[in-house]
Amino acid sequence: IDKDYVKYFQSKNKLMPYTWGVIRIDGSHFHKFADVHNFEKPNDEQALKLMNECAVGVLDAFREFIFSYGVSDEYSFILKRSSHLQRTHASDIVSSVVSFFTSMYVMKWKAFFPLTDLVCQPSFDGRVVCYPSTDILRDYLSWRQVDCHINNQYNTCFWMLVKSGKSRSEAQQILKGTQSQEKMELLANNFGIDYNAIGEKLRLGSSAFWEEETGCSKIVVQHCNIIDGGFWEAHPYILA
Amino acid sequence: IDKDYVKYFQSKNKLMPYTWGVIRIDGSHFHKFADVHNFEKPNDEQALKLMNECAVGVLDAFREFIFSYGVSDEYSFILKRSSHLQRTHASDIVSSVVSFFTSMYVMKWKAFFPLTDLVCQPSFDGRVVCYPSTDILRDYLSWRQVDCHINNQYNTCFWMLVKSGKSRSEAQQILKGTQSQEKMELLANNFGIDYNAIGEKLRLGSSAFWEEETGCSKIVVQHCNIIDGGFWEAHPYILA
Amino acid sequence: IDKDYVKYFQSKNKLMPYTWGVIRIDGSHFHKFADVHNFEKPNDEQALKLMNECAVGVLDAFREFIFSYGVSDEYSFILKRSSHLQRTHASDIVSSVVSFFTSMYVMKWKAFFPLTDLVCQPSFDGRVVCYPSTDILRDYLSWRQVDCHINNQYNTCFWMLVKSGKSRSEAQQILKGTQSQEKMELLANNFGIDYNAIGEKLRLGSSAFWEEETGCSKIVVQHCNIIDGGFWEAHPYILA
Amino acid sequence: IDKDYVKYFQSKNKLMPYTWGVIRIDGSHFHKFADVHNFEKPNDEQALKLMNECAVGVLDAFREFIFSYGVSDEYSFILKRSSHLQRTHASDIVSSVVSFFTSMYVMKWKAFFPLTDLVCQPSFDGRVVCYPSTDILRDYLSWRQVDCHINNQYNTCFWMLVKSGKSRSEAQQILKGTQSQEKMELLANNFGIDYNAIGEKLRLGSSAFWEEETGCSKIVVQHCNIIDGGFWEAHPYILA
Ligand SMILES: Nc1nc2c(ncn2[C@H]2C[C@H](O)[C@@H](COP(=O)(O)OP(=O)(O)OP(=O)(O)O)O2)c(=O)[nH]1
Ligand SMILES: Nc1nc2c(ncn2[C@H]2C[C@H](O)[C@@H](COP(=O)(O)OP(=O)(O)OP(=O)(O)O)O2)c(=O)[nH]1
Ligand SMILES: Nc1nc2c(ncn2[C@H]2C[C@H](O)[C@@H](COP(=O)(O)OP(=O)(O)OP(=O)(O)O)O2)c(=O)[nH]1
Ligand SMILES: Nc1nc2c(ncn2[C@H]2C[C@H](O)[C@@H](COP(=O)(O)OP(=O)(O)OP(=O)(O)O)O2)c(=O)[nH]1
Ligand SMILES: O=P(O)(O)OP(=O)(O)OP(=O)(O)O
Ligand SMILES: O=P(O)(O)OP(=O)(O)OP(=O)(O)O
Ligand SMILES: O=P(O)(O)OP(=O)(O)OP(=O)(O)O
Ligand SMILES: O=P(O)(O)OP(=O)(O)OP(=O)(O)O
Ligand SMILES: [Mg+2]
Ligand SMILES: [Mg+2]
Ligand SMILES: [Mg+2]
Ligand SMILES: [Mg+2]
Ligand SMILES: [Mg+2]
Ligand SMILES: [Mg+2]
Ligand SMILES: [Mg+2]
Ligand SMILES: [Mg+2]
Ligand SMILES: [Mg+2]
Ligand SMILES: [Mg+2]
Ligand SMILES: [Mg+2]
Ligand SMILES: [Mg+2]
Numbered sequence: 033i034d035k036d037y038v039k040y041f042q043s044k045n046k047l048m049p050y051t052w053g054v055i056r057i058d059g060s061h062f063h064k065f066a067d068v069h070n071f072e073k074p075n076d077e078q079a080l081k082l083m084n085e086c087a088v089g090v091l092d093a094f095r096e097f098i099f100s101y102g103v104s105d106e107y108s109f110i111l112k113r114s115s116h117l118q119r120t121h122a123s124d125i126v127s128s129v130v131s132f133f134t135s136m137y138v139m140k141w142k143a144f145f146p147l148t149d150l151v152c153q154p155s156f157d158g159r160v161v162c163y164p165s166t167d168i169l170r171d172y173l174s175w176r177q178v179d180c181h182i183n184n185q186y187n188t189c190f191w192m193l194v195k196s197g198k199s200r201s202e203a204q205q206i207l208k209g210t211q212s213q214e215k216m217e218l219l220a221n222n223f224g225i226d227y228n229a230i231g232e233k234l235r236l237g238s239s240a241f242w243e244e245e246t247g248c249s250k251i252v253v254q255h256c257n258i259i260d261g262g263f264w265e266a267h268p269y270i271l272a
Numbered sequence: 273i274d275k276d277y278v279k280y281f282q283s284k285n286k287l288m289p290y291t292w293g294v295i296r297i298d299g300s301h302f303h304k305f306a307d308v309h310n311f312e313k314p315n316d317e318q319a320l321k322l323m324n325e326c327a328v329g330v331l332d333a334f335r336e337f338i339f340s341y342g343v344s345d346e347y348s349f350i351l352k353r354s355s356h357l358q359r360t361h362a363s364d365i366v367s368s369v370v371s372f373f374t375s376m377y378v379m380k381w382k383a384f385f386p387l388t389d390l391v392c393q394p395s396f397d398g399r400v401v402c403y404p405s406t407d408i409l410r411d412y413l414s415w416r417q418v419d420c421h422i423n424n425q426y427n428t429c430f431w432m433l434v435k436s437g438k439s440r441s442e443a444q445q446i447l448k449g450t451q452s453q454e455k456m457e458l459l460a461n462n463f464g465i466d467y468n469a470i471g472e473k474l475r476l477g478s479s480a481f482w483e484e485e486t487g488c489s490k491i492v493v494q495h496c497n498i499i500d501g502g503f504w505e506a507h508p509y510i511l512a
Numbered sequence: 513i514d515k516d517y518v519k520y521f522q523s524k525n526k527l528m529p530y531t532w533g534v535i536r537i538d539g540s541h542f543h544k545f546a547d548v549h550n551f552e553k554p555n556d557e558q559a560l561k562l563m564n565e566c567a568v569g570v571l572d573a574f575r576e577f578i579f580s581y582g583v584s585d586e587y588s589f590i591l592k593r594s595s596h597l598q599r600t601h602a603s604d605i606v607s608s609v610v611s612f613f614t615s616m617y618v619m620k621w622k623a624f625f626p627l628t629d630l631v632c633q634p635s636f637d638g639r640v641v642c643y644p645s646t647d648i649l650r651d652y653l654s655w656r657q658v659d660c661h662i663n664n665q666y667n668t669c670f671w672m673l674v675k676s677g678k679s680r681s682e683a684q685q686i687l688k689g690t691q692s693q694e695k696m697e698l699l700a701n702n703f704g705i706d707y708n709a710i711g712e713k714l715r716l717g718s719s720a721f722w723e724e725e726t727g728c729s730k731i732v733v734q735h736c737n738i739i740d741g742g743f744w745e746a747h748p749y750i751l752a
Numbered sequence: 753i754d755k756d757y758v759k760y761f762q763s764k765n766k767l768m769p770y771t772w773g774v775i776r777i778d779g780s781h782f783h784k785f786a787d788v789h790n791f792e793k794p795n796d797e798q799a800l801k802l803m804n805e806c807a808v809g810v811l812d813a814f815r816e817f818i819f820s821y822g823v824s825d826e827y828s829f830i831l832k833r834s835s836h837l838q839r840t841h842a843s844d845i846v847s848s849v850v851s852f853f854t855s856m857y858v859m860k861w862k863a864f865f866p867l868t869d870l871v872c873q874p875s876f877d878g879r880v881v882c883y884p885s886t887d888i889l890r891d892y893l894s895w896r897q898v899d900c901h902i903n904n905q906y907n908t909c910f911w912m913l914v915k916s917g918k919s920r921s922e923a924q925q926i927l928k929g930t931q932s933q934e935k936m937e938l939l940a941n942n943f944g945i946d947y948n949a950i951g952e953k954l955r956l957g958s959s960a961f962w963e964e965e966t967g968c969s970k971i972v973v974q975h976c977n978i979i980d981g982g983f984w985e986a987h988p989y990i991l992a
Pocket of ligand 20: 778
């Protein structure tokens with residue numbers, strides 16, 4: 033009985049060669065996961081550090097990634113452009129990365145949350161998108177970093193309001209329709225907070241990448257502006 | 273700066289409606305992983321039980337699966353046919369399942385290997401294939417179960433030969449080209465082993481599925497012949 | 513200079529094996545094409561015969577089709593299920609069929625419209641869809657035949673009203689929201705037309721297929737009910 | 753009876769935005785078609801002119817194409833890069849272009865072959881490939897033009913040998929393994945032919961494109977070197 037004809041049903045969904053492949057993973061139901069494990073609001077430093085640690089692990093294990101950017105419960109990994117003329121299978125790379133990341137997240141949990149047991153299990157979804165040019169890839173990264181900034185500013189305001197005694201729906205009401213500038217003023221005037229002085233990690237998210245130095249290269253995590261050109265000019269080899 | 277046009281690059285790879293979707297995950301580099309953690313050869317009972325436990329977890333968390341079959345470092349999960357007229361995204365379901373499974377594998381490790389620390393991390397790849405008919409789905413499952421039997425018989429012989437003092441290459445040489453019947457005789461004559469008496473778990477792999485009983489249904493793990501019709505006749509609701 | 517690496521950008525979009533592949537072509541801008549060439553309203557017998565002739569040509573040239581159904585400016589061709597374990601490329605089969613059909617349409621034009629010159633050129637779009645089961649394939653064909661009936665009934669009413677002196681927008685207004693039964697009565701009462709007596713070709717569309725007879729098989733065009741089971745029971749070999 | 757759920761089986765295979773889409777069509781069985789209609793060997797001027805005429809028709813009708821290149825029985829059409837953020841459906845554009853081209857080929861036949869009746873029908877297959885960068889698109893076009901040159905040089909030698917009395921297999925034998933330079937010499941020494949003096953149409957193939965001039969733009973057909981940079985520098989707006 034030769035049943036292996038069933039293999040032919042597999043469809044080969046390959047990445048387009050010479051494009052920038054981006055794998056983005058995102059925590060499943062992290063709203064609940066953060067709650068259950070008492071993450072600090074709006075940002076839990078240990079949780080972010082754990083995400084970064086796992087991203088570093090991915091970069092170390094999968095040498096075809098040259099840059100990654102993370103914020104909140106998500107991380108984006110950039111495949112080196114030249115790496116896949118031998119068209120990579122989409123489901124292969126996505127599933128391997130998301131599985132590896134998850135595995136590391138659980139294994140390293142205790143190192144970052146020594147006092148908290150995992151009471152429900154973390155998991156992530158993943159997807160891959162190909163971008164045909166470096167400009168568009170940079171627009172993708174800018175999109176994620178702008179998103180980080182917007183969410184973070186909103187969340188900072190929201191939780192300051194809640195901590196100051198407002199109900200959640202009052203806080204929501206107050207923030208509805210406000211512009212970035214107004215939120216800055218709200219923080220400054222009501223809570224004496226200078227938003228720009230808030231840690232870069234929170235405003236800028238985390239970039240994990242291979243830093244090339246004379247003679248060697250190592251993985252670093254930085255909190256830098258990846259929207260403007262400066263970072264990319266200082267690290268021309270990344271998107272070479 | 274509105275960069276969210278980058279979303280349009282995502283391609284929607286959906287599963288074909290009214291087909292049987294199968295998600296198969298497979299341990300990455302488990303040859304090494306098994307070695308490093310001293311899995312018994314050829315089959316480590318605790319390792320298989322851990323795999324089954326994770327499969328039960330998947331069935332419990334993702335209610336769209338109605339059957340699953342596992343052997344060695346792999347597991348196949350069958351999506352209920354009627355479940356996806358709203359065509360599911362391939363990468364979504366594959367990545368979520370593989371991540372969930374991995375997460376559980378690490379979290380449950382200690383319960384199954386209390387004396388062994390995880391020294392390197394387990395991870396899995398995943399893929400999805402759609403089968404248009406129940407017959408072809410059953411051929412798929414038969415293909416996996418036949419594979420289980422063939423590998424298991426070979427491995428049993430191989431490791432018995434090695435344990436009896438042959439070198440690995442000698443054992444390989446002896447088994448080269450042998451038929452199933454010859455392997456049975458080798459085991460019987462040289463080692464007094466009746467292959468058919470070997471645990472069903474090993475010969476048949478593991479099926480985890482929802483068992484329907486009067487008034488309730490629960491997930492069970494069984495080691496049954498899923499090639500012949502008997503099992504399916506006894507559980508007509510599974511592939512209904 | 514070896515530039516043929518550019519071949520690797522081609523993605524292989526193959527049909528799923530063991531499903532029913534349907535290629536549907538549809539005339540581009542036939543509203544205008546029919547006008548320009550003075551097709552009779554609502555149905556031009558010669559135009560329909562020309563469509564059927566081309567469909568017969570496709571069946572004769574591409575032996576992997578076993579049935580086809582046409583109405584108005586469209587035709588659907590059904591690929592024999594067993595014919596494509598060697599997964600056919602989607603764009604290959606679609607483009608070849610649509611090109612062949614178009615070619616024949618132009619070449620045979622004069623035979624059907626001896627007094628009318630082609631003043632603008634006919635062309636067709638094409639697509640392919642795979643259906644996993646015979647039931648769903650039959651639902652597809654029923655969908656097209658119901659569509660034929662609904663459009664035809666509407667158009668018959670519309671053009672009778674217009675020929676009787678109503679403006680186009682008046683006719684549209686009268687028919688707005690009417691049910692099938694009301695349209696039958698409108699035709700009977702106002703114009704003495706018994707819709708059911710209208711030629712089957714118009715009510716039922718055209719089916720072109722291989723008719724198997726003792727010792728030989730030949731392509732025929734019939735106007736039959738393909739929604740009910742009768743036709744399929746009388747021709748069991750078609751969807752075998 | 754609502755059967756239109758069958759529409760959901762259609763999968764949307766869209767072109768990647770901001771890439772260069774290339775539709776290539778190629779005559780089906782033109783070896784036989786050329787024979788049957790007594791095309792001159794190796795190149796039939798009227799046949800090439802007819803192909804060009806049809807390409808001009810495509811450019812005129814589908815304004816999203818900005819360049820096209822043809823040789824032998826094939827033609828490649830380049831989609832303007834900015835034209836498809838609204839991701840075009842692959843089968844739609846391929847089928848429409850191949851159908852339009854075919855239609856025109858048949859309609860214009862008599863104008864180019866007034867003494868030859870179409871005894872069998874021409875048809876074409878079609879496919880679409882997306883290229884992520886202008887460099888790769890130019891490599892694609894170079895690949896086709898190099899192919900044109902190689903085939904043309906070979907065919908020129910082959911048919912000169914055959915016309916001079918060699919059998920086809922002798923001619924094949926003589927040319928086996930020869931380099932471009934040797935073929936030039938064979939033509940020069942045996943037949944007094946200077947290959948470089950052979951019409952550019954034959955050596956370079958045909959480029960049909962929109963020529964922009966002060967105040968207006970029109971479609972032209974030229975036989976130019978599209979491998980080197982000169983042409984593209986003189987027409988910077990084409991790949992802008
Ligand atoms: N308190 C707290 N919550 C966080 C932190 N980082 C992420 N989260 C939570 C807040 C957000 O609700 C959630 C991320 O938003 P998502 O849009 O990914 O939603 P969620 O993961 O709940 O659902 P999903 O399964 O992704 O659709 O994770 C943190 O540092 N502290
Ligand atoms: N000793 C031992 N090894 C096992 C057991 N279950 C699985 N393995 C190992 C033996 C096989 O080499 C390996 C499974 O074969 P695969 O073809 O999946 O290879 P592997 O995972 O090494 O590579 P891959 O990343 O899947 O290509 O896992 C077990 O119970 N005991
Ligand atoms: N007078 C007349 N018109 C017909 C006949 N058969 C088809 N047509 C016309 C009427 C319809 O407007 C048109 C078919 O409808 P479609 O939905 O395919 O529209 P059309 O081809 O105009 O646009 P498309 O390019 O397919 O989106 O063809 C006929 O026998 N007589
Ligand atoms: N005599 C002659 N033959 C030509 C001319 N242009 C094209 N052909 C013929 C010669 C080639 O055999 C054929 C084109 O080669 P293809 O590789 O496209 O092969 P063909 O179309 O026969 O098969 P296909 O259906 O494309 O796989 O067309 C011409 O100008 N004169
Ligand atoms: O889940 P979100 O809200 O971050 O956004 P998304 O994942 O891009 O959306 P979807 O889950 O619907 O793909
Ligand atoms: O990895 P194997 O050997 O079990 O087989 P496979 O995973 O189906 O093969 P591949 O990894 O090449 O898809
Ligand atoms: O063109 P229609 O109206 O017959 O319907 P369709 O072709 O299925 O719709 P679309 O052209 O939008 O795919
Ligand atoms: O048909 P050929 O030889 O010009 O080459 P191709 O069309 O690229 O090859 P295939 O028909 O196999 O896709
Ligand atoms: Mg999401
Ligand atoms: Mg999330
Ligand atoms: Mg998120
Ligand atoms: Mg594998
Ligand atoms: Mg494995
Ligand atoms: Mg395996
Ligand atoms: Mg349409
Ligand atoms: Mg139409
Ligand atoms: Mg139509
Ligand atoms: Mg070809
Ligand atoms: Mg050809
Ligand atoms: Mg060709």
